[in-house]
Amino acid sequence: MLTEHRQIMLNQIEETRQAIQRKRERIRNCIQHLILESSLERQALAAQASKNGPELSFWEEHLAVKLEGIREDALRISYTHINENDWMREYSFTIDLTSREYKGAGIPTLTLIISH
Helix, strand or coil, rough: CCHHHHHHHHHHHHHHHHHHHHHHHHHHHHHHHHHHHHHHHHHHHHHHHHHHHHHHHHHHHHEEEEEEEEEECCEEEEEEECCCCCCCCCEEEEEECCCCEEEEEEEEEHHHHCCC
16 A cells, blocks of 8 residues: 555656656747747847948938937937028927827927028
């Protein structure tokens, strides 16, 4: 009777050990998959970032505009070549990107630009 009970306990221990091994293997596979996904995302972001700089420079140069992040979720747009009397005069406004409906601050009207 004691040897039967001992064998039952040994069988339960072995089943538990195997279940733990299977769970560890699933977790290990999941971690490897997440590492691979993260690596691919980093590569895609790096590839896109290498294209963003030259494209931004092109548009800034050709449109006489400058785009800059002034804080998280806020974009400042500065531009020149608007006022015929002073081509280098800078005009700017800020766009708040914190919600789906963007909010502008300091956006000049056309009549304000022309009168200066």
